[in-house]
Amino acid sequence: MEKVNIKSVASVAGVSIASVSRVLNKKENVNPAIKAKVEEALKTTGYRRNLQASGLRAKHSYTLTLLYSDPSPSYVVDLQKGALAECDKQGYSLNIFPCNHRNDDFLERITDLVKHFKNDGVVVAPPISDMAEVINLFEENDIPYTRISPYIIESERPSVFCNDYGAAFDMTTYLLSLGHERIGFIKGTDGHSASKNRFQGYKDALFTQRIEFDESLVEQGGFSFDTGEVCARRLLKSDNKPSVIFASNDEMAAAVYKVAAQLKLDIPNNLSVVGFDDTPMTKFLWPALTTIRQPIATQAKQAVNMLLNYINDKSNEDLQISFDCELVLRESTSIYRP
Incomplete structure (x- = not known):
């Protein structure tokens, strides 16, 4: 049975x-x-609750788990910083649980986490926040959780997210206003909510300005320097070379700088470059990188706050909270020069 x-x-x-x-x-x-x-x-x-497991969790451990998979170093630093700050403020400890969703034993590790779970709840970062198999495990085992940047927003559980779509739309519109029409785009990790939203914002901005979408100007990256370098090399060595490259995060944008230097392309005179996140590395690039600032630490703080409200039976005014991004215009972009 x-x-x-x-x-x-x-x-x-x-x-x-x-x-x-x-x-x-x-x-x-x-x-x-x-x-x-x-x-x-x-x-x-005839359902009967596992009272032993529920009882164990009823005795608060005053510890939360931050679950994330192989993000860029700068992203995870801000993620941890925000989560730790809110945990400290509310008298909680934070258990860090890094993993790699591409590994064969990924679900086995998550199942093991659930099986031996003794903390009060989980903050789930992307792309795991979009993985139904993981979320169902938490639901079935009655483990409180909150999600950061899920692709599908509607849920009865709390979540926070950044308007990646709107920010990418605005940045692409800005580049078009400078006269660029061949805008190269390096996508982030496949299946990542931010990757999907940023790419869609780019495409829709082109459509709005009646610029035909060109698949040859798009490369699949992975939110890492190495993937950014491979993609940049393909774009800049193609017959249809872009006049600007929009990388889906700052690490991949930094890789574009490397390839441009190797090919003796001056930024921004021969090539404009933009990124996303406004990480600390943008201060060490020259010319300074035009990018998009998103409040990663603030999102993590809010995710912890909403999770603790849920655990402690306090109502959350909004189950889903959106944060705006900000265009940061610096010296890596200029008007289009034929």
Whole structure:
């Protein structure tokens, strides 16, 4: 006989796993109709909660886990900085759990984390925040979590995100205003929410300005210097060389600088370059990099705050909070020169 779990109850009730969890935990502000469906499904399925596991978590450990996968070093520094600051402010410790979602044993590691989980909740960073297999594991085992930058925003669980789409749209529009039409684009890690949103913002800005999208001007990177270098070399050695390259993060933009120097292309006279994130490395590049500033540490702080509100039965005014990005215009861009 198939084991009855929280997922089974959600399926019978026709509601989300999060709704079942809220009813089981006697959370406030549960829709009465949903509560009735869940209670009926609990009777129908004969579901019995694992009181031992629930009891262990009920005794607060005052520790949260930050789960992330192979991000750029500068991103994870800001992520940890923000999460640690909010944890310290609220009397919590932070357990760091780095992993690599590309590894064959990735899900095994996450399953092991869930199996032995004794902390109060998890802050899930991208791209794991978009992985249904991981999120379902947390839901099924009644582990509180909050997500940073998920691609699919709508959820009954708290999440924070940056308007990557709008920022990329605005940056591309700015480059077009300088007269550039052949705008090369280096995408971030495949499957990463920020990668999808930034690329879509770039494409939509071109469409809005009636500039035909050219697939040959796009390369698939991976938010790393090495992938940025490979992509930049392909773009700058092609017959359809771009007049500007928009890299999806600052590390890949720095790699464009390297390739441009090797090919004796002057920035910005022969090639304009822009990045995304406004990481500390932008201060060491010359000319200074035009980029987009996103509040990574602030997002992490807010994610921790919302998670603790959820754990401690305090209501979150908004379940999803968006942060604006800011264009930082420096010396790596100039008007188009034929």
